[in-house]
Amino acid sequence: MTTAQDSIHARLTRLREHPEAPALVRCAGARASQTITAAQLLDGCRRTAESLRAAGVRRGDKAVIMTRDAYELFVAVQGLALLGAVPALIEPRAEVRRCLDEIGPGVFIGERLAHVGRRTLGWGRGHLHTALVTGGRVPGQDRFLGRSLPLPVADGSGPPPSAPVPHDEDLAMIAFTSGSTGRPKGVEYRHATIAGQLTALATVLRPEPDDVLLSCFLPMALLGPLLGLPTVAPRINHLAPVRTPPGHIVGPLLQHGATTVVASPAVLRLIAGHCARNGLTLPSVRRVLSFGASLRPRLADALAKVLPPDAEILSVYGATECLPVAALAAGDLRELGTRPPRGHAGTCLGRPLPGVEARILDADATALGEIAVAGPVVSPAYHARPDATAKAKTVADGRLWHRTGDLGRLDDQGRLWYLGRTAHLVTGEACTLTTEDVEAAADTAPGVRRTALLGIGPAGQQRPVLCVEPMPGTDRDAILHALRTALGDHPHGRRIGTVLFHPRFPTDIRHNSKIDRTRLAASAARHLPGPTR
Structure with missing residues (x-):
């Protein structure tokens, strides 16, 4: 159950309590990095909101953000939120034009390359009234790409941002699904949804005062500081993570003493392989969270060889529409993989997290059916897609349930088992x-x-x-x-x-x-x- 203290507004406010504490580290490679304090981060959010207001951004505007820089992403999202505008997150890909036509954004904020794609491929054409380019200005930029929106790291000397407290059901963000299992859809996050996700993430991360988070997934850099975790954002190729030089991940991890690593199996394989080849270990790491696809025991074993003996490796299950849902320790994953309970093949996902409920819909004679999830982590709808919303959302027992499209079973101990996608x-x-x-x-x-x-x-x-x-x-x-x-x-x-x-x-x-x-x-x-x- 979420409360007012779980909201983005409340968590931003708590950052003021330790203004000189590191909040975000933006990395430029294996060694170069810039540490940004809580005061600087908050000052940056306020200054960005002022710049956006001056550029004509207003309450209710939907604004696409395309930047690979963690600091720019954080201050742009929170700056928009301070104005009551709605950020929309989407990766640049072939379906972008269709997705943006669907949600009709009026504002496009991004680095120069993103604006080149916008102009060339017609992203948002017919909807946009404001185009803002992050980074330094180049000749002809204002004419061909858009107005400059410099987002330098603030010095932290200004007052913290202030804004009216939003209502729980106000639209806070639109985050597009990856499109890996079908056409990408814009998932609506209400303020209550994000508060629920932050609370659930905290139960998995179990942050301690000396923790440092290494976030290998760019949107996680939005959440780490809000969870009170100094967040290291390595320079990852976010359009092709496996092409990232592994030293760009392991170097910052070692330099900043990361205690918690959040990454996909593909990136974790990069880390484990780099350490094995170079005789490195990761002595500061206490917890690894794998998400985005099934964690295989072989990868967990490879990671365990470079981590301290008492480090915990967790496989986390969820989706853009409901994240996180369940988590399972690698040791249990290995044990249950070799000796699953009778009738429960596939991969065990663990028990649903506190406040999250799972059930199996349309089950057959073997109890196999579609996994559905309810709880504060569940998004209420897809933006401008009533057909998709009607197909994926259902109300039962007074709760909203999201049909995940995943096949699974529940065993007699309340653990979820994953058998693949229904479409596959x-x-x-x-x-x-x-x-x-x-x-x-x-x-x-x-x-x-x-x-x-x-x-x-x-x-x-x-x-x-x-x-x-x-x-x-x-x-x-x-x-x-x-x-x-x-x-x-x-x-x-x-x-x-x-x-x-x-x-x-x-x-x-x-x-x-x-x-x-x-x-x-x-x-x-x-x-x-x-x-x-």
Whole structure:
């Protein structure tokens, strides 16, 4: 249950209590960084709000923000909030124009490259009345891209920002889904939603006075300071996280003594691999939170080798529409993966967090159905998408439930089990296979980085195909033998008649962890003979 003290307004106010304490560290590489105090951060929010007001931004305006800089993102979001405007967060990608046409923003705030994309691809055309360019001005910028909005780090000498306390149900932000499992949708966050998410995150992070957060996901840099955590934002390639030089992550972690790391499995693999290759350990880290895709025991084991013995590794489950939902320690993940309760294959997600409730809708005879979530972390609607809202939101027992699109079960101890996306169910003439059930077993095979079960062909007549992303330098015949062993005792292992190798799976741009199965299936179909080609 959330209270007034959980709100963004209250948490910003609490930052004033320790004005000289570090609040945000913006990194420029492996070693260069700038530490920003709470006073500077608050002063920056106030000055940004004044600049936005002078540029014509008004209460109720919807404003797209595209910047890769953590400080600019924080002060732009909070500056808009101080004016009663609504920030909208979206990654630059092919669907941006359609998404922005949907929400109709009047303001576009971003770095020069984002504005080049806006002008070239027509993002927001017909809606925008104010274009603001962050960073230094270049010749011709005002004419071709937009008015300059410099956001230098404030000196902290000004008064803290002040604004009316918003109502819980006021729209606070629009955050777009990644689009990795379908068309991106703008998720509405009310002030109560963000307060609920902050409270739930605090139960997972369990912040202590000396904690330092390393945030490898840019929006998390918005939340870390509000949770009272000095937040280190490494210079990550946010459009392709796996292409980030790993030293740009590990260097700041070691330099600033990060105690908590929040990252996707793809980024955690970068960290673990870099440390292993260079003989490094991470002595300051007490807790690692993995999110964005399933955490595999093999990756957890690789991380454990470079962490202190008592460090905790947690796999966190949630979605843009409801984050976080559940968490499970790596030790339990490993134990339950090798000895799952009867009838509960797939991957265990853990128990729902305090205040969050989960249930299974439309369950079949095996208790498998769609995971639905209720609680203060759940967003109430998609912006300007009543069709999507009606499909995903339902009211039962006096509560709003979000249908996640994930298949799962609840065991007799109240733990959630994940079996894959409903849209990825493989339906053949004589079998129905869930992706996570097969992949969780296949991913244990030596030489396999990860696998993806696909259904090629029309629903009801699909051919089960297992795609394999091998580890570099491994022998394919050895991998095939290892897969036969890994799936030998699996009840559906014999139904996997086709195995295809793929050098690198296409993934979502946000985490580089969720497999883009539509693109992968198109590639697989081209390599199959017969009518499914």
